[in-house]
Amino acid sequence: xxxxxxxxxxxxxxxxxxxxxxxxxxxxxxxxxxxxxxxxxxxxxxxxxxxxxxxxxxxxxxxxxxxxxxxxxxxxxxxxxxxxxxxxxxxxxxxxxxxxxxxxxxxxxxxxxxxxxxxxx
Numbered sequence: 001x002x003x004x005x006x007x008x009x010x011x012x013x014x015x016x017x018x019x020x021x022x023x024x025x026x027x028x029x030x031x032x033x034x035x036x037x038x039x040x041x042x043x044x045x046x047x048x049x050x051x052x053x054x055x056x057x058x059x060x061x062x063x064x065x066x067x068x069x070x071x072x073x074x075x076x077x078x079x080x081x082x083x084x085x086x087x088x089x090x091x092x093x094x095x096x097x098x099x100x101x102x103x104x105x106x107x108x109x110x111x112x113x114x115x116x117x118x119x120x121x
Contacts, residue, residue: 003064010069018074032095033102034083037076042106044075049111053118075107 018040025036048071055062080103087096 006063006065007069010063010065011073014070014073017070018076022079032087032092033099034087037079037083038099038103038106041075041077041080041103042110044071045107046110046114047071048075049114050118052111053115056115057119057121077103 021040022036025039028035048067051062051067051071054060084096084100084103087093087099
């Protein structure tokens, strides 16, 4: 039960932090590309990779509150999906494709760099 409460509280805090970051970064665009959620997903993937790498390297159990709760709520592919569909409905196909590729490839690359960089160091 304690784990469920910790995940819930951390998730609420992660969602709140995502909201604040998206408001702070929301005005930053590059050729209609919605950078706020892209940067949030990238930074969350990097942080998750770091946590997973540290956990694997030092054989420690990472709190589910941090990974499932905070980082799970902080990153959001549901908002990414909404923004991608909005770009497509506005017929901004080039920007939509760039956004989709950057979001997916960037998140995987940053997670991998952090995870393997820490685990192998």
